[in-house]
Amino acid sequence: MMTLVIPGPKAPSKDIDVYLRLLVDELKELWEQGVPTYDKFTNSGFTLRAAIMWTINDFPAYGKFSGLSTTGFWHVMLSVNPAVRPVRQKRRAYDPERYEAMKAEVDRLSSIRFIREVDYPTWLANVVMVRKPRKGWRMCVDYTNLNRACPKDSFPLPRIDQLVDATAGHALLSFMDAYSGYNQIFMHPEDQAHTSFITDRGLYCYKVMPFGPKNAGATYQRLVNHLFAPLIGNTMEVYVDDMLVKSRTADQHIPNLSAMFTILKQYKMRLNPTKCPFGVASGKFLGFMISQRGIEANPEKIQAILDMTIPKTVKDIQRLTGRVAALTRFISKATDRCAPFFKALKGTKRNITWTAECETAFSELKEYMGRTPLLSTPEHGDILVVYLSVSASAISSVLIRSKDNVMHPVHYVSKALQDAEVRYPDIEKLAFSLVVSARRLRPYFQAHTIHVLTNQPLRQVLQKPETSG
The missing domain is CATH 3.10.20.370 (Ubiquitin-like (UB roll))
Structure with a gap:
């Protein structure tokens, strides 16, 4: 289990309101201009730089990275079971393209001091290069063996349906995304070596919390629950690294944002402005489209079903039913609509029998998905x-x-x-x-x-x- 050592809060800043009014009104203009000049946002010693990162180099303090605290009390402990025998994975081979991508990422992480070289690690994992949907590669680490030695963190994650219900029906919304959120938390010095991984350049370990440890999500949820405790359920909702500020009226939105930004400033959490729509009437939250009108299904998920051709294999039907399952909240009699597909799978592991009943059900499902209903959210006393x-x-x-x-x-x-x-x-x-x-x-x-x-x-x-x- 990961243990998060949490400090007490500092006194809140009182000079943030004017800054936020400028931020909400002018941030769109800044995005169109590219990386902004920060001088125009200076007010009472508070600047845009205090809560926004345009690049990783905007991290101040020692070297190029400070994390959520310069005094080092944001530490994550893995709680590795000492009775479990450490595993050193054998080095894997990669093609030249993956090697080059790995080399570039290791150089980048080293330059910003997210990783360091390590000698004689007891745990050692391989790098896994995953192709990004659009372009490039994402470097991950295979912590399968390490995760088996760590107890599960039972810290509860919020229920997605309740968060979505609590968010819909508001006049204005602001969606926040932390810049490399997991990486803004330090690893405990004693546990850094447990995150060691092997590359053709040598052995490295993480100084910050990486992606991959099984309790990383629960750890981050514990962190944001502590940071935003006074706001969660009132003017803010948080699910791991998805953060949202909500307001019943437009006039309330600036004060609500102000309270959130005050906390960001206290704990030095940085946001990624390219992923932060401020003061919008609707947006995507946890896979749903939410607005003052109510809750709508994610158009991308609907389109994925509409674009499907007639299933020809078992995997095709499983893919179809899986996509329907993700939208059952919006589908009347979803199980009845999918019954012919399940019948086609019965008694077979390879071949399917696509019947006229399946064809009719497939057509009717697509027709229904083209007009999925807008869901309402009840109010108190309804x-x-x-x-x-x-x-x-x-x-x-x-x-x-x-x-x-x-x-x-x-x-x-x-x-x-x-x-x-x-x-x-x-x-x-x-x-x-x-x-x-x-x-x-x-x-x-x-x-x-x-x-x-x-x-x-x-x-x-x-x-x-x-x-x-």
Whole structure:
């Protein structure tokens, strides 16, 4: 498990409001001009440089990198189990293109002091070069063996659906992305050698937290939870390195940003301005499109389904159903829509039987994905309605919110029936559908009064279960 040693906060700065007004109004202009001159943003000793990084060279302090503190109390400990025998992986061979990319990245990381040379490491891992989607290579390290020796950090990550619900419905949003966020946290000196990796240039280890250790995400979540504790759930939401400031009205946005930037200044966290849209009405957050209107499916995920050709292999069908699964919140009776695809996979490991039923289901799915609904977010005191539906092989439901006498979907639920569940009478399937819905939509059932609507006398069955036989 990674242990994060956290200091107490410093006194907040009071000179940030004017700076933020300039930032929100003029940052777009600066992006169009390229790397800005910082003098025009100087106000009461606070400059744009204090929270923004245009390049890695903008890190001040010792050498070219200071991390989240110049006094060294932001340290990550790996908690490696001493009873586990260290593993030194054998050096792997790479093609010339990967060698050149590795050499360039090692030179870059050395120049900014993210890594250092190491002698006689007990743990040693290989570099893995991963091609970026657009251009170039990303250097990763294979920490498979090291991760097996580290206990799992059980620090909880926030529920994505609840964060998305809490964000939608706001007038203005600002999305923040830390510049090499993981790398802004120091490794504990005693654990640096555990991150050692081998290259054709020699042996190196990380002085900062790299990507790859299994608890890196939980460690970063613990960090941001501590930093932004007064703001999270009020004016800010954070999921690992995805940070967002939200405001119900436009007038509130500058003060809300001010509070967040005050914390950034205290702890010297730097943002990447090219990935920080400020003061926008909508944007992508955790794979969803959010706005004041509500929650929409990610257009890229929808397009990925619309662009698919007729599946010809098992992997093609698995790819299709996987893409549908990522959007089930927006899809009415998703399991029923995919039932023909699952039938095509039954009893085969290689070949599939693409039937007319599959063809019809595929066409209807694409038609539906072209008009996925806008989901609403309930407000405090709203009475919600859940509609239940059953079929021969699945149960489904939709949570509805009524606003201005118009019904708005909040969340769709669907589940395939297994084994004995398939043989339930319809009335029992409805009861089971209610149970599944209550479990999956627990936060809504806890916070709101829910009216259940069906075409069956479900209340009598729940009150007198013996009548169902």
